[in-house]
Amino acid sequence: MILNDHSQFIREIYLKRDQIKSDNSFPFSLPVFRTLRDLKMHPNVTYIIGENGMGKSTLLEGIAIALGFNPEGGTLNFNFSSYDSHSELGQYLRVVKGVNKAKDHFFFRAETFYNVATNIEELDKEPLGGGKVIDGFGGKSLHEQSHGESFFAAFTERFKGHGLYILDEPEAALSPLRQLSLLARINDLVNESSQFIISTHSPILMAYPNSKIIELTEDGLHEVRLEDTQHYSIMKQFFDDRTRLLHHLFE
Numbered sequence: 650m651i652l653n654d655h656s657q658f659i660r661e662i663y664l665k666r667d668q669i670k671s672d673n674s675f676p677f678s679l680p681v682f683r684t685l686r687d688l689k690m691h692p693n694v695t696y697i698i699g700e701n702g703m704g705k706s707t708l709l710e711g712i713a714i715a716l717g718f719n720p721e722g723g724t725l726n727f728n729f730s731s732y733d734s735h736s737e738l739g740q741y742l743r744v745v746k747g748v749n750k751a752k753d754h755f756f757f758r759a760e761t762f763y764n765v766a767t768n769i770e771e772l773d774k775e776p777l778g779g780g781k782v783i784d785g786f787g788g789k790s791l792h793e794q795s796h797g798e799s800f801f802a803a804f805t806e807r808f809k810g811h812g813l814y815i816l817d818e819p820e821a822a823l824s825p826l827r828q829l830s831l832l833a834r835i836n837d838l839v840n841e842s843s844q845f846i847i848s849t850h851s852p853i854l855m856a857y858p859n860s861k862i863i864e865l866t867e868d869g870l871h872e873v874r875l876e877d878t879q880h881y882s883i884m885k886q887f888f889d890d891r892t893r894l895l896h897h898l899f900e
Contacts, residue, residue: 650734657691657747657844658746658813658844659746659844660741660746660747661688661744661745662690662745663743663744665743666739676707676736676738678714680703680867680868681699681704681865681870682704684868684869685869685870689759689860690846691861693857694839694844694846694847694860694861695846695863696849696861697846698855698862698864698880699866700865700879701897704745705817705865706758706760706817706847707738708738709815709817709846709848710736710758711738711739712744713739713815714738714739714769715739715742716744716815718756719847721758721761722755722757722761722762722764723756723768724754724756725754727765751843751844752809752812753810753811753812753814753843754813754814755803755807755812755813755815757814757819758817759817759820759822762791762799762803763792766791766792769782769786769791770790775804787805791856797823797827798823801823804834810838810841810842811841811842812838812843812844814838814844814845814846815845816845816846816848818832818849818850819847820850821854825853828851828854829853832854832857839859851880855875855881856875859881864878
């Protein structure tokens, strides 16, 4: 099942530019926020890509916070803070929602997923009834698994379908084979009426066919094809003629 524009959970993101006091303060000093007015989301999968420092994670974090997520990730019910480092962007974003409401929600941040795992263990020391939180992730402590295994416990066990899933660099601990497995999982969940917003550096993850790729650059943000991304062209150049590329690189 493929969502349409009228049934998607998040349709558009607006930056409330008239409320910004200064373009010279972070994060509004970044090129993307100097040009951002509104950002239309794909009903299935929207990718936010770009070089380091362009504001991908900051934008994704702002969207998540505007939706009510904890800055460090988790479900809408997670409310903890290991280190208060998020920007104020979330309060300047207006989220345009669709007619339907998601039944499941999760904000996955590779950078802080360890903190989510720790918070789950703390919550489960004194469960309030209804079972332990870790049961929703397969029942095995996330700290007793490798990073890649714990990531997949969230993707396969915790993501239930008919959900809104915001993923920040989910490929961080995944092998290429696991990234392909994640693509298959994304497809399963899209077919169960889910919507994804994903920040990534991985050309493998960007390959999902029913999707939109938004690239952040020094000139702002632009919709691009996978084949036109620098991520794709560099990887293709490397594998097509790595001897020549390495020769120039090592000169």
